[in-house]
Amino acid sequence: MTLLHTRGLTAHYGDFQALFGVDLDLQEGECIAIIGANGAGKTTTLRSISGVLRNRPEAVVFDGEKIGHLPAADIMGRGLVMVPEGRRLFPSLSVEENLSIGTYGRKVSGYWNFDTVTALFPILRERRKSPATALSGGQQQMVAIGRALMSNPRVLLCDEISLGLAPVVIRDIYAAMPQIRESGASVVIVEQDISQALKVADRVYCLMEGRVTLTGRPTELNRDAIHAAYFGVSA
Amino acid sequence: MMWIDTLVQGVLLGGLYALFAAGLSLVFGIMRLVNLAHGDLIVLGAYVILIIVSALGLNPFLAALVALPIMFTIGWVLQRVVLNRVLGEDILPPLLVTFGLSVVIQNALMQGYSADSQRLRPGPIESASLDLGVVTVGVMPLLTFASAVVVIVALNQLFYRTALGRAFRATSDDPVTAQLMGIKPASVFAMATGIAMIVVTIAAMYLGMRANFDPTIGPARLIYAFEAVIIGGLGSLWGTLVGGVIIGVAQTVGAAINLEWQILAGHVAFLVVLAFRPRGLFPRAND
Ligand SMILES: Nc1ncnc2c1ncn2[C@@H]1O[C@H](COP(=O)(O)OP(=O)(O)O)[C@@H](O)[C@H]1O
Ligand SMILES: [Mg+2]
Numbered sequence: 001m002t003l004l005h006t007r008g009l010t011a012h013y014g015d016f017q018a019l020f021g022v023d024l025d026l027q028e029g030e031c032i033a034i035i036g037a038n039g040a041g042k043t044t045t046l047r048s049i050s051g052v053l054r055n056r057p058e059a060v061v062f063d064g065e066k067i068g069h070l071p072a073a074d075i076m077g078r079g080l081v082m083v084p085e086g087r088r089l090f091p092s093l094s095v096e097e098n099l100s101i102g103t104y105g106r107k108v109s110g111y112w113n114f115d116t117v118t119a120l121f122p123i124l125r126e127r128r129k130s131p132a133t134a135l136s137g138g139q140q141q142m143v144a145i146g147r148a149l150m151s152n153p154r155v156l157l158c159d160e161i162s163l164g165l166a167p168v169v170i171r172d173i174y175a176a177m178p179q180i181r182e183s184g185a186s187v188v189i190v191e192q193d194i195s196q197a198l199k200v201a202d203r204v205y206c207l208m209e210g211r212v213t214l215t216g217r218p219t220e221l222n223r224d225a226i227h228a229a230y231f232g233v234s235a
Numbered sequence: 236m237m238w239i240d241t242l243v244q245g246v247l248l249g250g251l252y253a254l255f256a257a258g259l260s261l262v263f264g265i266m267r268l269v270n271l272a273h274g275d276l277i278v279l280g281a282y283v284i285l286i287i288v289s290a291l292g293l294n295p296f297l298a299a300l301v302a303l304p305i306m307f308t309i310g311w312v313l314q315r316v317v318l319n320r321v322l323g324e325d326i327l328p329p330l331l332v333t334f335g336l337s338v339v340i341q342n343a344l345m346q347g348y349s350a351d352s353q354r355l356r357p358g359p360i361e362s363a364s365l366d367l368g369v370v371t372v373g374v375m376p377l378l379t380f381a382s383a384v385v386v387i388v389a390l391n392q393l394f395y396r397t398a399l400g401r402a403f404r405a406t407s408d409d410p411v412t413a414q415l416m417g418i419k420p421a422s423v424f425a426m427a428t429g430i431a432m433i434v435v436t437i438a439a440m441y442l443g444m445r446a447n448f449d450p451t452i453g454p455a456r457l458i459y460a461f462e463a464v465i466i467g468g469l470g471s472l473w474g475t476l477v478g479g480v481i482i483g484v485a486q487t488v489g490a491a492i493n494l495e496w497q498i499l500a501g502h503v504a505f506l507v508v509l510a511f512r513p514r515g516l517f518p519r520a521n522d
Binding site: 031050051052071072073076077081082084088090091092093097100101102104105106147 | 396401402404405407408409411412413414415416417418419519
């Protein structure tokens with residue numbers, strides 16, 4: 001069943017058009033990856049889905065409901081939760097408080113809570129009283145993912161969770177992905193690291209200059225096709 | 236001896252200024268809104284208490300209790316209907332709107348209650364005093380100061396121990412990400428202004444019992460509140476108490492030297508602190 005789809009998604013920053021009709025489909029339980037060069041429109045796509053940028057109602061459909069026009073807080077309330085680019089932790093909140101903000105003002109039930117999140121990322125339990133921004137980059141990324149998980153999302157939108165992190169740290173973070181998917185969340189990841197994306201995703205969308213230039217399963221895509229879709233020239 | 240007395244009176248007076256300032260500090264800390272009508276809202280609060288006193292024949296303390304939910308509601312509605320619409324990147328619209336609100340409140344009170352000065356009369360407690368050996372202090376100033384401490388402790392608890400407080404801090408840190416986490420800034424801000432109005436009501440009660448008031452005295456209270464907030468460091472509640480105390484002590488010391496220097500001494504203290512600590516005594520790390 002299609003859990004989430006976008007149809008003709010557009011986005012503007014002032015006069016500048018960043019997206020030109022992006023169509024995405026996410027099946028229940030699936031993990032899709034959006035890849036593309038810097039400035040391709042990946043973050044803008046996630047912002048449009050999560051309500052930071054508004055659209056026509058029918059441009060984003062979640063669980064059969066048109067949500068393109070809804071404000072971010074309402075979309076989050078429906079279970080589409082973002083791990084934003086650059087982590088965006090709240091500096092005046094401790095690690096524990098950052099995690100708990102994901103449950104503010106709503107009754108949440110499901111697999112994820114403080115205990116299960118800190119079992120997934122044990123270092124967060126140790127450091128739970130520290131200000132979130134006192135942690136290392138990798139640990140901060142764990143907080144950002146944990147904060148989103150605390151609300152028991154139906155769709156987790158991850159924007160470049162490997163950005164700026166050392167390979168071993170990236171490995172640790174992606175090691176959490178199977179358990180996140182087992183908990184029932186469908187996942188959209190945005191990655192510049194193509195090999196990482198091909199490893200975890202069921203399907204891949206390649207974005208270039210605000211348009212989808214290639215889609216398919218990792219096994220169906222060859223390097224040359226991805227290269228062409230990524231940079232707009234053949235290798 | 237006389238100096239100790241002057242100092243103590245100043246500290247206690249600082250409690251009143253801290254009460255003026257705490258609501259302003261709270262609102263600024265959460266939404267970066269400088270409410271130029273803050274002093275007039277305090278005066279409005281005093282009139283609301285006065286109305287309840289005369290309508291129900293209550294003591295001002297009880298009348299203030301009745302006024303609390305009314306003032307909370309006024310604040311909540313004001314934020315939802317007016318102030319939320321003008322908050323944004325540009326700081327000028329909220330300044331203009333709250334300036335306008337200040338004029339509107341003053342004129343409305345003038346229409347309704349004329350320029351006559353009014354007073355809240357709490358009864359014998361007004362002139363009661365406590366002999367502490369070294370100094371004799373009035374019960375009312377003592378109660379005012381104690382209330383300021385209680386208010387600041389309570390606001391700190393709210394800020395650092397409750398889910399609403401976390402939402403306040405998160406929204407203040409980063410409103411866009413707060414929305415991504417399901418927080419609605421419009422409702423968080425409405426709660427903040429409602430709570431600020433509870434503090435305003437407590438300040439109004441002590442203001443009205445300490446001295447005469449009339450519809451025009453709001454802006455001067457706003458100045459003291461501003462100075463206390465800025466001395467303390469924007470957004471720091473304990474800093475606001477310290478700021479109030481510094482102004483209070485400066486005023487009583489100034490008055491002890493020469494009665495005409497009272498008000499001036501408070502402003503001078505403000506300027507001196509600002510000259511050495513432009514960000515106030517307890518600035519927030521991430522401002
Ligand atoms: N806030 C903004 N204002 C103006 N232009 C922006 C803004 N954010 C992104 N853009 C532009 O939109 C395009 C897509 O950006 P983005 O979605 O961030 O790309 P990606 O995440 O794929 O690197 C880029 O050309 C970028 O410069
Ligand atoms: Mg991006």
